[in-house]
Amino acid sequence: MLRVVPPARPRKLAKVPFVELAAGRLQGVVSSGSDISRVYVSSVAAAGFGFSCNTNNNRPCGGLRGGFCNHILALVNEAVVQYGGARVARYLQIDVSDADPAAHQLAAAMSAVHPAQAEDGKAVTGQVFSRFLRHLAYLELAATTAPLPEMHWFPSAGAVA
Template sequence: MFQQSSTARVVSPVQPRKLAKVPFVEMADGRLQGVVSSGSDIERVYVSSISAGTHGFSCSTNNNRPCGGLYGSPCKHLRSLVAEAVLQYGAERVARYLRVEAGPDDDLLSCLNGSVEATPAAAVFSRFLRHLAYLELPVTATGAAEMHWFPATGVR
């Protein structure tokens, strides 16, 4: 039956997340990446990422201005990104994705051995904005055509 269905199982978050601080986190394109709200300016967001394997890290505003707290080591935005990813996916899964050896009680950022790596923010920010646009669609029983492959949740 599952093979004949156009739906897939949804993996629930390990723990509830703080969407106001980190509204978007994903493990995609060989990176842990996401959008992190600024602590000082409500209208500013940062796109932060850590590459799997190399552990190169990047943090910049959505218009590619570098983060002022990125001085050769991970900034507070990257710390928030990792913390929320652990809540969303679990520490073991995030560590496995980043290809880092970390114990269950280890701080994942302290286990990384990367350096600052320029990563364009536009693709991640664009994906985040596309996800936000779905929140503005009117409620319908038939769903949006471009989302026909999304898993059914049974919640209306």
């Protein structure tokens, strides 16, 4: 059994409804500030910090101008809220001196490496958006205590490693 790690702090889901550390990346979905029907799928790879940010329709973010856009910065901020700065830094292999760094410290350390836009950005966008939609589907299920077959792998709240 796996231990369920509680969030470092409660998050507000309006701006960044989905954030995860998976597949060697910090990745997630960030709401558009100007269009309620548009979201951006942003990601930052571990170690080299290759980044991508595209709309849910695979159009590139207009804010990517050789560095992190505001969507990526919002994603980093919410990852720190969700997982804690130390865990995000370890996962992304960011060398920072602070034991529990803030989001702006992580973004500054990654930017200092001069990361480049990821070549596989559009492929990542599709994968992350698909995972987000699958998570949303669980919200539409009726409340029940019966087990869901597709969730058999998920640890129970009382399970510890």
